[in-house]
Amino acid sequence: MFRFAVKSHPAILAAAGCCAALLVSIAFAQAPPPKQKPPAAVQPYEKVAITLPTALNDASFDAFRKQLADVATRSDKAGLANLVINEGFFWKRDARERLDKADKKKSGIDNLTVALQLNAKDGSGWYQLVLYAFDTTAAPVEGINGVICSPPDPTYNQQDFEALLQTTKTHAEEWGYVLINNIEVRSGRRPNDPVVETLGLHFVRVLEEASETNAAQPLPLLLVVTPSGKTGYIPDFALAQLGNDQLCYRKDANGWKIVGFLGGEQ
Numbered sequence: 001m002f003r004f005a006v007k008s009h010p011a012i013l014a015a016a017g018c019c020a021a022l023l024v025s026i027a028f029a030q031a032p033p034p035k036q037k038p039p040a041a042v043q044p045y046e047k048v049a050i051t052l053p054t055a056l057n058d059a060s061f062d063a064f065r066k067q068l069a070d071v072a073t074r075s076d077k078a079g080l081a082n083l084v085i086n087e088g089f090f091w092k093r094d095a096r097e098r099l100d101k102a103d104k105k106k107s108g109i110d111n112l113t114v115a116l117q118l119n120a121k122d123g124s125g126w127y128q129l130v131l132y133a134f135d136t137t138a139a140p141v142e143g144i145n146g147v148i149c150s151p152p153d154p155t156y157n158q159q160d161f162e163a164l165l166q167t168t169k170t171h172a173e174e175w176g177y178v179l180i181n182n183i184e185v186r187s188g189r190r191p192n193d194p195v196v197e198t199l200g201l202h203f204v205r206v207l208e209e210a211s212e213t214n215a216a217q218p219l220p221l222l223l224v225v226t227p228s229g230k231t232g233y234i235p236d237f238a239l240a241q242l243g244n245d246q247l248c249y250r251k252d253a254n255g256w257k258i259v260g261f262l263g264g265e266q
Contacts, residue, residue, distance in 0.1 A: 044229035045168050047202040048161050050154040050177045055136035061249070062136070064256035069133035075126045077118065081109040083258055085250075090260035091115050094243065095141040095149075101264075108258070115261040131237075132247040141248070141262070149246035149262055161203065168205065175203045176222075176239035185232035189221055193233075197226040204239060207231065 064083070071079035089108035091101040102111045112118070118125040138150035154177055165172060178199050186193040208223035220236045245263030249256050 042205075042207070042225045042229055042231060043168065045205065045225075045227055046160075046164060047200070047227050048156060048164050049200075049202050050156045052154050052179065052201065053137040053139060053152045056138045056148070060251070061138070061256060064249075065133050065136070068258075069130060072126055072129040072133050075118075075123070077109065077113070080112075080129075081107070083256075084108040084112055085257045085259050088259065090144075090248075091264065092260070092262055093264075094262055095143045102260075112258065112261060115264045117264075128245075129247075138249065141246070144248070144260075147248050147250050147259060149248040149260075151240070151244055151246065153242055153244065156203075164203065170205065172242060174205060176206050176224075176241050177201075177203050178238065179240055180238045183234055183238045185224060185226055185230070185234050187232050189233055196230045196232040197228055199226065199234070202227070206239070 068080075068083055070076075071083065085108045087108065089102050089111045091111055091114075092099065093101075101115075103114075113125075116125040116129055118129070132150060135150050137152060138148040139152035141147060141149045141152075156177075161172075165175075178201050181199075181201050183199050184195045185197045185199060187196050204227075205225040206222055207225060221233045222236045222239055223231060223233055224239070225231055243263075245261070247258060248260040248262060250259045251257075
């Protein structure tokens, strides 16, 4: 099953000094036509609303995120190392997992490099780190004391979501939740393709994983099914999946540090 390539929240748009409309235009800019037609067997579904997490509202954390954004945008590994604990870094699939995939013989920056794939030639690891830096939301995680992780999941009615899965005969991995209210779904990959529907803050079914990026299409797109049963494309930064990969932080007498990562590949 797919994994969303980008995981973020609306707060990153304001923090980055840009607007959603600009990023949407970049995502669709000079995009090539679809390589395949969407499946015909799609049906309308009931909306299950979500409430996005709120900002941490901590001035010291905001200052730390600015430092992180600076080193991430410059792909400055040495600078990043100063923001990561040297010993005790953890890497788990989720907070409840006992197995720690971090190599305790290696430094925190070395483990973070592997977890985020910072050495990827396409720069996707650093891009993901930039998005973490611009995300103002964070929350404690059950099972790990003294740590906050970002981004946290939204709140929603679990019974309604389970009913949605049953009626559509789908799995949770096939759904994402909208991060930007009133995001437009377009019929194709081009910026002038017709808008088929506008999405609110609710779950959305995903048919096709994020498209690969290139010079013609700098930001990836997702093929989705709207609540009315129509198919179309949205930028993948506008949607996130439950159980997002999370970057984790801890504050001590010396300030904030990156102390762990939840998620990633085995």
